[in-house]
Amino acid sequence: MIYIYNCYAGTHSSALAAAYHLKKLPQDRQPTKEEILNIDIFNKLTPKDMGRIILHGRDEEGNKVYTIGRSRSKLLIPALKDLGLILNEGSQSTDKVIFSNASPTVPIAMTFGGLFSRRLHIDFIGVPLLIKGAQQTYHNIISLVEFTKKTAKTSEKQIEILENKNFEVNKLF
Template sequence: MIFIYNDYAGTHSTALAAAYHLNKLPTDRTLTKAEILNVDFFNKLTNRDMGRIIFHGVDEEDNSVYTLGRKNDKLVVPALKNLGEILQDVYQGDEKIIFSNTSHTVPFAMTMGGLFSRRLKIDRIGVPLLVLGAKQCYPNIIQLVNYTKQAGHLAKTKTVILENKSFS
């Protein structure tokens, strides 16, 4: 299976989701500031990275985990789903592709932190807000990752889009 966690910037909630998915973070407690800031790609992507599918690793079941920053474009994921279906049909692939939207896990503090840090380049304000937001939303992200894995196993189709609106 291929898991692609996606949201607006692809550098905060998606990076956390990928890290939780790959068991790189503890799930039994709130993360420390250092743990949050050391997550691969957390708060490190720029506008040039938008639309780029970024590999994070392979999970314990040999599934690949990626992230994607899609901005506000609601057509990116459906287009990728369609492309995946075409490639699977042409090359007789049977690898499921699961697109999981992490946007609904993002609290206001993380949104503002991303604005200050990534857009305005004011890390002194943005980074503490990002850390606060990550600490606020970690239970929802863990729940979303578990749901995403389960949905992947239960999926009857080759490609699945999970909007995950119930994880806010």
Template sequence: MIYIYNCYGGTHSSALAAAYHLNKLPKDRLPTKEEILNIDIFNKLTTKDMGRIIFHGKDEEGHKVYTLGRGKSKALVPALKELLFLVNDDHPQTDKVILSNASPTVPMAMTFGGLFSRRFHIDFIGIPLLIKGAHQTYHNIVSLVEKTKSTGRTTSKQVEILENKQLEANKLFGDSSSHN
């Protein structure tokens, strides 16, 4: 099985999701600032990296975990799904692919943190906002990853796209109550 977490830039919410999926972040508490900043691609990608599928490792079951920054494109993930179907028609594969949208987990603090840090290169404002946002939405990231893994275990589809819209309500208020 292949898991691909995707979001706008591929460097914040999807990076957190991949790290959590691979047990690089704690399951029983909020990660520290250092743990967040030590994620291999957290806050390190640029617009040139959008569209790149980045491998992060294999999970405890041997499944590959990737991230993808899709930018403003609403067509990239559906096009990727169609491409996977085309490849599968010519070369039948056994790996299912789960594409999981991490964007619904992004709180306002993370949005502005990414803007200040990545776009304006003002890290002394952006980094604290990114850490605050990561802490605010960590329980959403955990829920997203658990749902993604569960779908991977139960779906019969060769390619599954998870939009994760149910997380929209939680991100609006930066609700982190379940992990305090």
């Protein structure tokens, strides 16, 4: 099985989802500032990294966990799905691929934090907002990861795209 978490830049909500999936963040409490900032790519990617599929590791069942930043494109994930189907045609590959959109879990603090930190390079404003947003939504991201894993195990599709609209957070502080 291959899991690919995706979001706008690939450096915040999808990075958090991959970290929770791989048990690099606590599941039973809000993560600390240090735990969040220690995630390998959290708030470290640049616009040049959008579209890169980044491997974060293997989960407890041996499944690969990736992230990708898709920018504003609504076409990237469907194109990757089609590419996967083409590559699997006539092959013996049995790897199921699950694309899971982490964007619905993003609270407004994280949105503005990403804007200030990644786009405007004002980290002293952006990073505290990113931390606050990550802490506010940690339970939503954990639920999204659990839903993604459950869907992966029950889906009959070779490639599944999860939009995860049911995980939309209250966008107010």
